[in-house]
Amino acid sequence: MTLPRIFRYGDIPEDKSGAAIISKETKTDWPLWEVFIRSKQGLDHKHAGSLHAADAKMAIENARDVYTRRMEGVSIWVVESKYITASNPEEAGELYEPAESKIYRHPTFYELPDEVNHM
Amino acid sequence: MSIQDLEKIFQDKIDNEIKIEPKDWMPEAYRKTNIRQISQHAHSEIVGMLPEGNWISRAPSLKRKAILLAKVQDEAGHGLYLYSACETLGISREETINDLHSGKAKYSSIFNYPTLTWADIGAVGWLVDGAAIMNQVMLTRTSYGPYARAMVRICKEESFHQRQGFEALLMLSRGTDEQKAMCQDAINRWWWPSLMMFGPRDSESSNSDQSMKWKIKRKSNDELRQQFVDMIAEQIKVLGMTLPDPDLKWNAERKHYDFGAINWDEFWAVVKGNGKCNKLRLEARKKAWDEGEWVREAAGVYAKKRLRKVELLRPAAG
């Protein structure tokens, strides 16, 4: 049995033709951060984009200036991109397709008499 | 899997309108084309701040100053979205910017024209942003996911840019004789360069074919240009101004406006660095970057110092 190969968002995939973020930190290049914004209370934080910042405080402030100029948010999360682990698209089949056969997880699988059909 | 198989899977995705995401396999040429196009687009946003930024300090009213500041700042934001999209293809922002400064990477030639009067700000908003939007709306459906998403965000924000430009010109067109003349003069100078923004004719464009097949581009240069002419030729009537093209007229058969020949010699001259402002623009960008180096370095060094301090204060594990 082979376990899904998981590699970090910042890693270079083994076959070099794919794309990936190569985080090369030079002396003056600030690290890359991913920004997640909650657009209003009650909703989830959603990935908005990324930016560069020297530290977390600055990343929050930059995110505020860059991604909430038009009242798009009420809360911000930032995380350095290199700490995000992403699943490998090559393993999409084994990761996600097994769910396709489990149609009994969906309410529409069950046919009920009209009287209770709004259950 | 063989390269041929991978290429087939890739092209199937494109044909089925499935977006390509950063970690998906992609042909090297697709990656390079996207890097070239997205970074050019990003550079255009950033260099594009300069001709308009030129008038922030002289804006004729506080309201116009606020609008212009907000608009130019939006362009910085758009540059940032695009640089980020570019970074998902494995090239850092610093590398991308270095390519701009070394002259290896290009940006839209339109920004090598000078903004001489206040009316130019209106004309840039209406014509230059108007032309850019045609391209950008098309790109919201481009095949590379991060690029498409950046474009969606940009298009949402850009919608006020063209409107503010047109409104600024509308004020001039209803103003004093001097203001009307200023308005017409700006339109005269910006009309042809904005047509050139769509790039060479389809028969001469080197990148279009493959880009269309990969759905990076979805409309040809000439299609977009025609769409733009049709739009502007109607809008100019509201301004009561004219476009500087004696050959411009409605063609009932084609259901499009015919228009005169573009001076491609001028286009290539500006692309090759002989516009009025090529040097000025690039120097300004280089200067900002070079003079910012100590700032970027200091913030980086401070962040590391700070991290060490926090680690020293943390009680030892175990």
Add this chain to the structure above:
Amino acid sequence: MTPLIKYLLHLADNTLILSQRNSEWCGHGPVLEQDIAITNISLDLLGQARNLYSYAATLIGGEATEDSLAYLRKEREFRNCLLVEQPNGDWAQTILRQYCFSQYQYALYQELLNSKDPQLAAIVEKSIKEVAYHLRWSSEWVIRLGDGTEESHRRMLKAIEELWAYTGELFEAADYEKDLQQEGIAADLEKIKQEWQLKTEAIFAEATLPMPRNVFVQTGGKQGIHTEQLGFILTELQYMQRAYPGAKW
């Protein structure tokens, strides 16, 4: 001209001139994210200026508008502090100028929330969150640059040398401020000065920067006697309104 109008113009001029200065960075910032940040501050300050001018214009009456006040007064009629008209210099100088002003403005606006003039209090209430953010942003940058590299530290020292003489004026009440202070409309600058000193000492300590002592205080701005800088600023700012009198934009 009543003391209140003079005071409003003083507050408005401070924000307009600093906005004008900060906006010079737009397109030329040290990194894209900070280009956006400083432009945001410039926009906030411009918005504050417009609110204050508009209020002053209603008190002046007649043809006065935010634009006539910003574009048609001359050098000697501007009442901004000398600090805000000083050149951007490098990023260190811009940061220090912003910090010194924001720290002062924040303390001042906290007092003005209780101003007996309800309209002024309302304008201040709208602006104070912006000011709190400017203060936070500029404080962090003072610390970053002070405690960053040798070069950034040296540049901060130079900025202090350039600007410190202009900080004292913030706390010296002009005649119109004194009048309004008695009426409970303007704030007690002595109290603000103490808070400014205390907070600044703390931030400078964290930034490993020395707090200058016994520096000669340059004044005059609040009375319309400026440095040579202001004339050039106004020349650019007012060019269009001067060249096309009466035109609408």
